[in-house]
Amino acid sequence: MSRPYDCDGDLAINRAPGEHPPMTFSDNAGTDDLPAPIFDARGNRYAVCTPSAIPGIPVTASQAAASVAQWASQAIKQHCRGRRAATANTLVTDGLIVGPFNMAPPFDILIVNTDGSLAERSGNGLTIFAEALRGDGRVKPNTPFDVHVHHATPNQPNPLSTTLTLAGDASRDGVWVDMGQPAFGPDAVDASQAIAATGTPRRDTNHVAELAELHPLWTDSVLVRVGNPHCVTWLKAADRLPTLDALGRDPFADGLRAIAFAPGGKVRASDAAIRIPPFRAGINLQWAARLANDRVAARIFERGEGLTRSSGSSATAVACAARQLGLVSEDVVAIEMPGGTAHVRFMALKDDAFTAAYLGVAERLAPDAC
Numbered sequence: 001m002s003r004p005y006d007c008d009g010d011l012a013i014n015r016a017p018g019e020h021p022p023m024t025f026s027d028n029a030g031t032d033d034l035p036a037p038i039f040d041a042r043g044n045r046y047a048v049c050t051p052s053a054i055p056g057i058p059v060t061a062s063q064a065a066a067s068v069a070q071w072a073s074q075a076i077k078q079h080c081r082g083r084r085a086a087t088a089n090t091l092v093t094d095g096l097i098v099g100p101f102n103m104a105p106p107f108d109i110l111i112v113n114t115d116g117s118l119a120e121r122s123g124n125g126l127t128i129f130a131e132a133l134r135g136d137g138r139v140k141p142n143t144p145f146d147v148h149v150h151h152a153t154p155n156q157p158n159p160l161s162t163t164l165t166l167a168g169d170a171s172r173d174g175v176w177v178d179m180g181q182p183a184f185g186p187d188a189v190d191a192s193q194a195i196a197a198t199g200t201p202r203r204d205t206n207h208v209a210e211l212a213e214l215h216p217l218w219t220d221s222v223l224v225r226v227g228n229p230h231c232v233t234w235l236k237a238a239d240r241l242p243t244l245d246a247l248g249r250d251p252f253a254d255g256l257r258a259i260a261f262a263p264g265g266k267v268r269a270s271d272a273a274i275r276i277p278p279f280r281a282g283i284n285l286q287w288a289a290r291l292a293n294d295r296v297a298a299r300i301f302e303r304g305e306g307l308t309r310s311s312g313s314s315a316t317a318v319a320c321a322a323r324q325l326g327l328v329s330e331d332v333v334a335i336e337m338p339g340g341t342a343h344v345r346f347m348a349l350k351d352d353a354f355t356a357a358y359l360g361v362a363e364r365l366a367p368d369a370c
Contacts, residue, residue, distance in 0.1 A: 036079040038093055038370055039131060041124035041362040043309030043339025045093040045370075046111075047079040048132045051101055054078075061101040061108035061159070065118055065150040072096075072116040080114060083368040092370040094305050095122070097129050104138065106146035106161065113304030117262065117282075118151040120160045121227030123177050123312015127360025130164045130175040141166040144178075153281055155190070160227055167359070177312060177358045179226045181349070182320040189229035190280045204324050205234070210278050211285075214255045215242075218287070222321035226356065229283045229303075230317035231259075234325070238289040238297045244338055247299065248307050260285050260303045284311070288318045294330035296322050298337055309339030316358045319344035323354065 036049035051057050051064065054075045058064045064071075080093040091114050099109030109129060111119040119125070126147060133139045143166070148159035163178040186196035186206060198207040200220045211218040211233060217240060221233045235241055246252060262282030285301040300314045301307055308314075315335040322328045323346060335342050343359045 035081070035083060036096075037132070038365045039128040039362045040365055041127050041310065041312070041360055042337065042342065044124040044311055045365075046095050046097050046125050046128045047093050048097045048128060049075065049079050051098060054098065057098070059101070061099065061110060061148070061150040064098065064101070065110055065152055068110070068112070068116065068118055068152065072112050076112065076114055076116065083370050087370065094302070094308055095119070095125060097125055099129070106148045108148045108150060108159065110150055115261065115304045117304040118153075119149070119228060119304065120151045120153050120156060121149055121162060121179075121313055123179065123316060123358045123360055124310065124362070125312075126162055126164055126177050127175045127312060128362045130166060131362040131364070134166060139166060141168055162227065174359050174361045177360055179313070179316045179356045179358055181353060181355045182317070183225045184223065184324055186223055188225040189223045189231065189283055191223060192276055192278050192280065194276070195223075195278055208233075208259070208278055210255065210259050214252055222324060224317050224321055224324070226313055226316045226320060228313055229279065229281065230286060230314060231279070231283045232286045232288050232318050232321040234321075235287060235289045238291060241287050241289055241297060241299050244299065244307055244309070247301055256285060256301050257306065259283065260301055262303065284314055284317070286314050286318050288322065290322065290327045291336065293328055294332065295334045295336065296328065298335055300337065310337040310342065312342065312358045312360050315342040316344050316356050319346075320356050
């Protein structure tokens with residue numbers, strides 16, 4: 001969930017010694033007794049932490065991903081909680097970026113959700129990591145570099161490689177995140193057989209019964225993978241989009257967590273319904289409505305986290321779903337989220353296929369201000 005705390009200014013870092021290669025951002029990215037810096041990307045926040053700041057974490061990213069259950073909980077407590085007395089026991093980030101585990105690209109990293117699970121990709125998380133490196137000298141504006149995200153999702157490329165490009169210069173014009181070619185349909189998101197067997201009158205959509213039981217308008221969903229899995233539910237008008245306040249309370253909150261988080265659990269469609277999870281590895285949920293030929297409004301409930309004000313991969317998934325349905329036709333589409341408006345750029349391939357890139361922006365927050 002995006003955290004409602006105000007932060008401003010810069011956050012200096014002190015280099016931490018250890019067996020892992022130290023980062024040289026400004027000075028450091030956290031130690032085992034000093035919290036890591038927090039960055040904000042349109043209301044989506046991550047702490048960025050060197051492996052050396054996490055006691056007991058293995059030396060390689062692949063080993064760290066395999067043993068995440070042994071170290072993630074303590075790392076989240078140390079680096080994702082508030083810096084002020086009033087927020088010291090409250091999580092103020094949407095996750096933790098751990099890395100790099102090596103000194104030159106391709107950089108190996110982990111993206112840790114606050115429930116301790118690992119994400120395969122995060123548009124805002126990768127944007128934040130790139131901005132953390134911007135002043136380091138190892139990456140240059142307008143020069144693409146690769147990041148390898150290690151995770152634990154079966155039957156998916158591991159690590160998942162993403163190409164990032166710093167736009168502009170020190171004026172911080174953003175980061176282009178190459179999200180690749182989207183894959184559509186139940187198989188792309190590891191959906192249950194019950195979902196795979198459904199169809200709707202609307203082309204390229206599926207019916208997710210667990211969503212429809214929570215709200216009668218949530219009937220048509222596009223299932224799409226942009227490195228990580230998404231379920232984009234379409235509504236006829238923006239005034240039918242759920243508010244963040246409504247999504248965060250019953251009757252929706254428990255049911256959405258059961259659908260989105262992996263493994264699944266109880267869905268509040270009836271008093272005590274235990275079901276096979278509709279998405280075996282969990283899924284990111286979005287609700288979207290077309291505003292114009294180049295603009296879509298969206299709300300987001302993330303796998304492993306919950307409500308969030310913005311999400312890079314979710315914005316990309318919404319844009320890709322809109323293009324797949326023929327709702328937008330421009331090469332650049334704006335996605336309006338509560339945390340801000342993001343832009344997704346398409347590049348056409350043959351046979352109506354396409355790739356997508358997300359333009360992320362992020363800034364480092366002040367010390368002791370969250």
